[in-house]
Amino acid sequence: MSFGGPQPGGEQQGQQGHGYGYPQQQSYGYGYPQQPQQPYGQQQPANPFPGAQTTGTPDWGALAEASAARSKRKRWLVIGGAAVAALAVGAVVATAIVTTNKNNEQAKNGGATPTGSAAPTDTASPAPTFSSVAPPPPPNPMDFISDAKKDKAPLSPEGLYPGKKLTMNKRPYQKGATSSTTDCAAVTQGGLGTVLKNNGCTRVIRATYVTDGVAVTVGVAVFPTDDQALKAKKQASGGIAPLAGGGVKDFCHATVCLRRTNSIGRYVYLTQAGFLNGKKVTTNDRVVFQASDDVGTFTFNQIYARGRAQASAAAGAPGE
Numbered sequence: 609m610s611f612g613g614p615q616p617g618g619e620q621q622g623q624q625g626h627g628y629g630y631p632q633q634q635s636y637g638y639g640y641p642q643q644p645q646q647p648y649g650q651q652q653p654a655n656p657f658p659g660a661q662t663t664g665t666p667d668w669g670a671l672a673e674a675s676a677a678r679s680k681r682k683r684w685l686v687i688g689g690a691a692v693a694a695l696a697v698g699a700v701v702a703t704a705i706v707t708t709n710k711n712n713e714q715a716k717n718g719g720a721t722p723t724g725s726a727a728p729t730d731t732a733s734p735a736p737t738f739s740s741v742a743p744p745p746p747p748n749p750m751d752f753i754s755d756a757k758k759d760k761a762p763l764s765p766e767g768l769y770p771g772k773k774l775t776m777n778k779r780p781y782q783k784g785a786t787s788s789t790t791d792c793a794a795v796t797q798g799g800l801g802t803v804l805k806n807n808g809c810t811r812v813i814r815a816t817y818v819t820d821g822v823a824v825t826v827g828v829a830v831f832p833t834d835d836q837a838l839k840a841k842k843q844a845s846g847g848i849a850p851l852a853g854g855g856v857k858d859f860c861h862a863t864v865c866l867r868r869t870n871s872i873g874r875y876v877y878l879t880q881a882g883f884l885n886g887k888k889v890t891t892n893d894r895v896v897f898q899a900s901d902d903v904g905t906f907t908f909n910q911i912y913a914r915g916r917a918q919a920s921a922a923a924g925a926p927g928e
Contacts, residue, residue: 610847610867611889747922749915753873754834756810761918764788768828768910769815776902784816784823785853792829798846800878804829807840816851817903822896823859824881824903825851828911831874841871848878857884864888866896868904873915877907 752758765786773782792809793801804812811830816823827848831837847867850860859865865882866889881900882889889896 611864747919749912749919750873751915752918752922753875753911753915756832756874759874759915759918761914763811763813763830763914765813765815767914768813768907774817774903774906776906779819779898779902781817781819781824781899781902783854784818784856785851786813786815787851788813795827795849795851796846797849800844800846800848803840803843803845804876807836807843808832809840812848814848814851816854816856817899818856818884819899820895821884822881822899823850823856823884824879824899825849825860826903826907827878828907829876829878831876834871834874837871837874837876841869841876844869844876844878847880850880850882859884859886862886864890866900868900870904870908872908872911875911877904877911879904 752761765788769783769786771783773780775781787795788811789795790811792804792812795812795814796804808831809829810832813828813830814825816825818824825848829837829840831840847865847869850858850865852858860880860882863882863886865880868879870877879900881896881903883893883896
């Protein structure tokens, strides 16, 4: 910002096997124990059971114990055989269950899936397919307003500043005169003409707006590339010449006015704002600063809209 014009100063152990055997029982025989030889005629009758007294009377207690032992041995034989039979039956039942479950699972799921060319194909609900190639991103508006080779849309004062007025945040501005020239230095003040020319300026479009006794002239200098425009912005000195006409008298001559310079893409836009009555602009004159801001913001929006329109057209064009 500058004031133009005269200045006022991040191990499982293995378990032992358990077999299904039978408890060991003491064998009981049915033989006769050897008795000492007795003299002939005095021999005692033999004792048929071990432990029985040889009195000639049977020992009923010993007979009962022998009978109980035989019964107990028979019971263990029966129990052991039953256990083996139970294991065999359990294995058969388990096999039947596994087989049944397998068959049920196949029935539930429609049976085993066939292989080879005989496998059926479900064409009623095909699986969705997606492309592995991502779509290209939409064009960037800045690409079009940053290079003259892409920025092919028509450019004119009426295209940038249409109609007879503009309104910014409910503040109205009446449009005055407009102009366009390829002699960039001819519409500048101070050293701005040289800066524009040295950086390849091809055209300057101007327009003036007025409101409440304040006039603002905006100039848009066009360059082949954004690099050239950025250099011109950094080197700028002086300002754009005020444009009178269209009901607006001369202003910003032999007085102090507000000058501003900015850029977007390959365009540099400059404003010069001041009072129509020639009053010097000071930092307290908010109405002048506001007018400069409004016209400068409108210009920025118009240039960006130009890039956006060309990007949108390119995105919808065949083959793009």
